Amino acid sequence: MPQPLPTTIHPGKALLSRILIAIDGSEHSARALHYVGTLLRDTRDVQVTLFHVLKPMPRELLEHGGSEDPAEEVRLAKKLQEDQENWVRTESRFEHPILLTALELFGKTGFPLDRVTLKFGHEDDIAHTILDEARTGGYGTIVVSRQGSNRMKRFFGVGVTDQLLREASGYTLWIVE
Helix, strand or coil, rough: CCCCCCEEECCCCCCCEEEEEEECHHHHHHHHHHHHHHHCCCCCCEEEEEEEEEEECHHCCCCCCCCCHHHHHHHHHHHHHHHHHHHHHHHHHHHHHHHHHHHHHCCCCCCCCHHEEEEEEEEECCHHHHHHHHHHCCCCCCEEECCCCCCHHHHHHHCHHHHHHCCCCCCCCEEEE
C-alpha cells in the first residue's frame, strides 16, 4: 500500500500541509474545530478539509438483485447507480447544515476560510471512509474527537477512534477530547 503524502508541493509555493478534520455536528467536534483553528490560524501553509460521513446507505440501494438477461442486468445496474447518486445527493443536502455550522465555528477561531474545504463521505465503515479520504486527498494529519453525539457516539466514541489508532499508519492522528 502506498504511503500517504503528508504535504503537497505547489509550483512556486512552499510546502502545504493538508489536514482532514472528521466532524459529526457534536459538541466534541466543535471542541476539535476550536482547538485546530486556534492552534493553526496563523500558520500560512495549512489547508483544512472539514469531512462529514453520511449515515450508511440503505440496504435496498446496495444491490439490485440481478437478472439473467444481459440487457436487463445493464438496465438494473444503471438504475441502481442513479438511485445511489440520488440518495447521496439528498442526504448531502439534508446534512449540509452540519458542515456549514462547522465552517462557521472554525471561522470564529480566526482561521482563514479561504483555506477550508467542505466534503462528504459515505460508507458503512466510518473509519475506512476517513482513511480512504486521507489517502486519496493526500492528507498528512487526521483530526477526530474522542466522543460524539448519541447518534454518532458509536462512530467516534466506540470504535472509530480506536480503529483509526490501529490503522492510520503513516498519518499524524490528533484525537481531541
